Amino acid sequence: MTTATTGTAAAKAGGNAGKPKPATMAQALQRAMRDAMAEDPTVHVMGEDVGTLGGVFRVTDGLAKEFGEDRCTDTPLAEAGILGAAVGMAMYGLRPVVEMQFDAFAYPAFEQLLSHVAKMRNRTRGAMPMPIVIRVPYGGGIGGVEHHSDSSEAYYMATPGLHVVTPATVEDAYGLLRAAIASDDPVVFLEPKRLYWSKSDWSPEAPAAVEPIGKAVVRRKGTGATLITYGPSVPVCLEAAEAAQAEGWDLEVVDLRSLVPFDDETVCASVRRTGRAVVVHESTGFGGPGAEIAARVTERCFHHLEAPVLRVAGFDIPYPPPMLERHHLPGVDRVLDAVARLQWEAGS
Amino acid sequence: MDSLQQRSSTVQEPPGAVTAHRHTPSPAWQPRTDPAPLLPETEPLRVLGTDAVADADPALLLRLYAELIRGRRYNAQATALTKQGRLAVYPSTTGQEACEIAAALALEERDWLFPSYRDTLAAVARGLDPVQALTLLRGDWHTGYDPHEHRIAPLCTPLATQLPHAVGLAHAARLKGDDVVALAMVGDGGTSEGDFHEALNFAAVWQAPVVFFVQNNGFAISVPLAKQTAAPSLAHKAVGYGMPGRLVDGNDAVAVHQVLTEAVARARRGGGPTLVEAVTYRIDAHTNADDATRYRADGEVEAWRAHDPILLLERELTERGLLDEDGRRAAAEAAETMAAELRERMNADPVLDPMEIFSHVYAEQTTQLREQAAQLRAELEAEGEA
Ligand SMILES: Cc1ncc(C[n+]2csc(CCOP(=O)(O)OP(=O)(O)O)c2C)c(N)n1
Numbered sequence: 197m198t199t200a201t202t203g204t205a206a207a208k209a210g211g212n213a214g215k216p217k218p219a220t221m222a223q224a225l226q227r228a229m230r231d232a233m234a235e236d237p238t239v240h241v242m243g244e245d246v247g248t249l250g251g252v253f254r255v256t257d258g259l260a261k262e263f264g265e266d267r268c269t270d271t272p273l274a275e276a277g278i279l280g281a282a283v284g285m286a287m288y289g290l291r292p293v294v295e296m297q298f299d300a301f302a303y304p305a306f307e308q309l310l311s312h313v314a315k316m317r318n319r320t321r322g323a324m325p326m327p328i329v330i331r332v333p334y335g336g337g338i339g340g341v342e343h344h345s346d347s348s349e350a351y352y353m354a355t356p357g358l359h360v361v362t363p364a365t366v367e368d369a370y371g372l373l374r375a376a377i378a379s380d381d382p383v384v385f386l387e388p389k390r391l392y393w394s395k396s397d398w399s400p401e402a403p404a405a406v407e408p409i410g411k412a413v414v415r416r417k418g419t420g421a422t423l424i425t426y427g428p429s430v431p432v433c434l435e436a437a438e439a440a441q442a443e444g445w446d447l448e449v450v451d452l453r454s455l456v457p458f459d460d461e462t463v464c465a466s467v468r469r470t471g472r473a474v475v476v477h478e479s480t481g482f483g484g485p486g487a488e489i490a491a492r493v494t495e496r497c498f499h500h501l502e503a504p505v506l507r508v509a510g511f512d513i514p515y516p517p518p519m520l521e522r523h524h525l526p527g528v529d530r531v532l533d534a535v536a537r538l539q540w541e542a543g544s
Numbered sequence: 545m546d547s548l549q550q551r552s553s554t555v556q557e558p559p560g561a562v563t564a565h566r567h568t569p570s571p572a573w574q575p576r577t578d579p580a581p582l583l584p585e586t587e588p589l590r591v592l593g594t595d596a597v598a599d600a601d602p603a604l605l606l607r608l609y610a611e612l613i614r615g616r617r618y619n620a621q622a623t624a625l626t627k628q629g630r631l632a633v634y635p636s637t638t639g640q641e642a643c644e645i646a647a648a649l650a651l652e653e654r655d656w657l658f659p660s661y662r663d664t665l666a667a668v669a670r671g672l673d674p675v676q677a678l679t680l681l682r683g684d685w686h687t688g689y690d691p692h693e694h695r696i697a698p699l700c701t702p703l704a705t706q707l708p709h710a711v712g713l714a715h716a717a718r719l720k721g722d723d724v725v726a727l728a729m730v731g732d733g734g735t736s737e738g739d740f741h742e743a744l745n746f747a748a749v750w751q752a753p754v755v756f757f758v759q760n761n762g763f764a765i766s767v768p769l770a771k772q773t774a775a776p777s778l779a780h781k782a783v784g785y786g787m788p789g790r791l792v793d794g795n796d797a798v799a800v801h802q803v804l805t806e807a808v809a810r811a812r813r814g815g816g817p818t819l820v821e822a823v824t825y826r827i828d829a830h831t832n833a834d835d836a837t838r839y840r841a842d843g844e845v846e847a848w849r850a851h852d853p854i855l856l857l858e859r860e861l862t863e864r865g866l867l868d869e870d871g872r873r874a875a876a877e878a879a880e881t882m883a884a885e886l887r888e889r890m891n892a893d894p895v896l897d898p899m900e901i902f903s904h905v906y907a908e909q910t911t912q913l914r915e916q917a918a919q920l921r922a923e924l925e926a927e928g929e930a
Contacts, residue, residue: 518683
């Protein structure tokens with residue numbers, strides 16, 4: 197795995213004494229692409245509406261103006277075509293960064309993704325790597341109508357050859373996207389759309405160091421149980437951990453950041469310390485990401501566990517209409533209920 | 545050494561076997577279909593303002609007029625409802641009403657309509673309850689109507705994916721011996737999707753009774769047609785599949801109605817599919833969430849306002865003496881009544897049962913879903929007690 201460099205702007209930041217300006221996750225992502233494009237002429241951004249409009253979430257805003265339409269391209273409206281063309285571009289030495297407009301609109305591209313993007317290195321015995329980033333705004337909670345709120349991470353996770361990452365903070369959005377673009381392997385980069393407008397006192401003038409893909413991070417220290425989570429559910433878990441404090445639970449929160457590769461080390465170290473774990477995500481539970489995570493943790497930490505690893509997930513239903521989505525999305529209460537169930541006694 | 549040009553212009557004495565082989569005609573090759581009759585009009589067909597309009601039935605003209613007025617009012621009302629937060633989003637068809645209305649009026653009751661997410665108005669003009677048509681966009685349920693009731697497939701959000709469905713349904717109807725036609729609507733952007741191509745190919749090979757209706761409104765969100773296709777017109781695409789392409793002025797309600805009616809009749813009598821491209825313009829932004837100033841000039845919109853579908857038809861009706869101030873007022877009042885009723889009904893909060901999220905996943909609930917339903921019921925009860 198390649199370790200990405202920090203932004204060029206870091207060098208210029210020396211004399212910048214002013215307080216950093218709050219930035220949104222969308223701005224951090226945009227900055228990551230801009231820095232990567234400035235440093236490496238082989239980085240190309242493409243997708244539907246990414247040029248003139250700057251993307252429907254404005255994440256690619258200004259890139260076409262700055263780098264020209266050949267480097268930030270409004271493509272015809274065809275996801276299979278976009279990703280298939282990216283495969284050919286990668287074959288010829290470019291590093292395409294592809295935007296899929298919404299989670300459920302990436303599905304037409306699955307043939308290219310599963311049969312070619314994910315397998316090309318393997319089929320060619322390493323001769324033909326696929327340094328493609330596929331950016332997918334995903335998840336619900338923004339009142340989107342049908343087909344605009346899917347959590348599709350399980351499909352990607354189940355496909356060998358793909359990396360799957362998802363930021364939960366503004367800083368990580370920058371760092372992870374830089375690392376994804378620098379990666380010589382395909383990365384499905386899941387952007388939690390309900391966090392696009394979350395802010396941080398993050399300074400685009402001094403981007404944080406970029407960690408390689410594959411490292412989880414402990415967002416909150418605790419001793420009573422570990423909440424294992426990622427993307428849009430990270431703020432939910434942090435809020436739940438604060439609320440649990442009042443009830444005597446001291447919860448640790450692990451933000452996975454990367455689903456593939458999976459950081460067994462950080463996760464298991466935490467679970468061994470706390471002896472209890474709940475996996476939290478908004479994707480469906482049955483056959484969902486939590487199933488894999490709970491199984492791995494059980495396999496590795498069985499003798500340290502005081503209770504079964506529990507899952508708090510979205511219901512096993514197609515994503516509901518916006519007026520009902522709050523009943524589907526796992527919120528603080530469902531996390532706290534699960535934590536209460538961790539006082540598990542054998543035989544009960 | 546010979547340049548390539550010189551060599552290719554040397555006709556006598558082919559220098560070798562390769563060249564000789566190149567000159568051997570393919571055995572018995574013939575075009576499967578003569579492309580000439582499949583080619584679309586050289587310019588979008590116009591009826592209004594031409595001599596051809598003399599043939600138009602006055603009753604049809606008046607019907608189209610009333611529907612256009614009602615349609616425009618519906619667009620305005622639905623857009624207003626987004627500003628009041630009553631709708632999550634509304635993709636307006638202001639400026640495209642002639643296409644929407646003609647689509648609905650070209651069909652018989654037994655036919656099927658396969659609308660895209662933008663085609664609320666076509667569904668309403670076909671008789672769907674205006675509130676049910678907006679359910680998807682209000683957010684209470686994905687499809688707020690029973691598709692069988694008016695033979696309107698769900699308003700389809702993933703682009704072009706409903707087109708193969710239309711082919712399959714039409715094919716099935718024919719297999720059953722029913723003379724049912726499917727009209728499938730798609731935007732200019734949607735024609736780039738693989739599903740568009742696959743649907744057209746299936747329809748042509750099966751000679752399925754389908755009409756593909758492209759509303760070319762100039763943009764796919766921000767992307768202009770020039771970045772979507774290099775074809776002379778979208779209607780030209782038909783030739784490659786072996787079906788006729790028709791090009792029509794999408795703001796001329798009479799022309800669109802005529803072309804669609806012909807295509808539907810042709811499909812019904814076993815003539816196979818047609819691809820119709822209507823050239824029109826999206827006056828409003830893509831949706832209320834879009835900022836159209838980022839990608840288009842104001843002047844362009846003004847030019848299209850002068851070519852407004854209502855204006856074009858109104859001129860004709862007035863010149864013919866079919867429409868006067870009273871007629872105009874009557875149409876406007878009918879539209880206003882519809883809007884007032886829509887406003888009133890949409891201003892009532894929908895009564896939703898959260899438990900319904902488990903009701904339609906399978907014909908019979910799985911054990912897991914029954915457990916999850918019990919969990920939600922308990923949560924709701926606890927909420928109620930709190
Ligand atoms: C498969 C798919 N990809 C992307 C989108 C997101 N999207 C919604 S509308 C739209 C533009 C559609 O343009 P066009 O087909 O011209 O229809 P119009 O909106 O102009 O009616 C896009 C890209 C989608 N709905 N489905």
